[in-house]
Amino acid sequence: MTFVDEVKNAVTPRAALLVIGVLALQLLFIASYVGALHHPKPRDVPFAVVAPGQSAARLVEQLRGLPGAPLDPRALPDEATARRQIMNRDIDGALIVDPASKTDTLLVASGGGTVLSSALTTLTTRVEASQQREVRTVDVAPASSEDFDGLSAFYLVVGWCVGGYLCASILAISAGSRPANRQRAVIRLGVMALYSIAGGIGGTIIVGPILGALPGSVMALWGLGALVVFAVGAITLALQALTGIVGIGLAVLLVVIAGNPSAGGAFPLPMLPPFWEAIGPALPPGAGTWVARSIAYFKGNATTGPLLVLAAWAVAGAAITLAMASLRRRPDASDSHPVGT
Secondary structure (H helix, E strand, O other), rough: OOOOHHHHHHHOOHHHHHHHHHHHHHHHHHHHHHHHHHOOOOOOOOEEEOOOOOHHHHHHEEEHHOOOEEEEEEEEEOOHHHHHHHHHOOOOOOEOOOOOEEEEEEEEEEOHHHHHHHHHHHHHHHHHHHOOOEHHHHHHHOOOOOHHHHHHHHHHHHHHHHHHHHHHHHHHHHHHOOOHHHHHHOOOHHHHHHHHHHHHHHHHHHHHHHHHOOOOOHHHHHHHHHHHHHHHHHHHHHHHHHHHHHHHHHHHHHHHHHOOOOOOOOOOHHHHHHHHHHHHHHHHHHHHHHHHHHHHHHHOOOOOHHHHHHHHHHHHHHHHHHHHHHHHOOOOOHOOOOOOO
16 A cells, blocks of 8 residues: 555545644634734723813813814712723723812723723823823722622633533534434433533532632523633534534634633623624624623623523524424434444
8 A cells, every 4th residue: 555545545635624724723713813812902992071061071082182183081970980880881981080180080890801991091091190190090890809800700700611512512413423313412411411411500600609719699690600611612612513523613613713702701802802792792702701891890781782692592503403303304224333323
């Protein structure tokens, strides 16, 4: 047998295509993470100004004209409104001007991301210094002292996502890369649901009662975890039903390559480039990270939209999985063999 024959036997055309696919995923991974995270800077950060009379409008225009457009400022009537909007996650910070003093107050929420709150402090301090004024920072939703840089929510959701697509991948390839019939698909989705419940409570207990890294309602985080795991698992099963083993790679592309760097974990959404900022809220890691931080630090506010995103992924994944299984022929004798089902 010649060397060429040996190569053909060692690397089949199907294997060669899969290797090329892996290479593409590797390069996309590098491009996505480095592209999203290599040069973070605030851009159009929702920001409020509370100041008396016409000075509010002048300050809004000054902040809007800053180089690079780091802020999207708007005037609010009083500090109470600013605090309420921060807790509702409508804005990320607010400058409260005190005309009777040379010191103004900056309201931030490090629970939404300490990198962003630090960037707002630096930016506001520079602007105030140009007016011979000082700024005092008040954190209205501080991150836990055990939650370094506010990253615990992000890593918790990443863990849930990894568990979701790994479990789904194992279920799908254990008896072939496609569901053979509707009954098998229903069983796999049922197992995925049970796994999601276990994964949700397990992750919640680790970051909460055991490590003390993330405050907030244990039951709410458990429910979120179960939804995240099932959403990712269901869409992974759906992709495998549609494309076979390639679906595993597509799930990695969706959740890991596109989802993780755009989730607002290491750097909150207003600090990401436009493409990643746009796609992040629509993907499971981004939606899950937002809700986890809201539960932990913002009294569960502003969670309806992200929860609907996660529910949509879960429903779509389950529906596609069942639909593709229904289109398959009824099992026959050959269906009892794992390979090729």
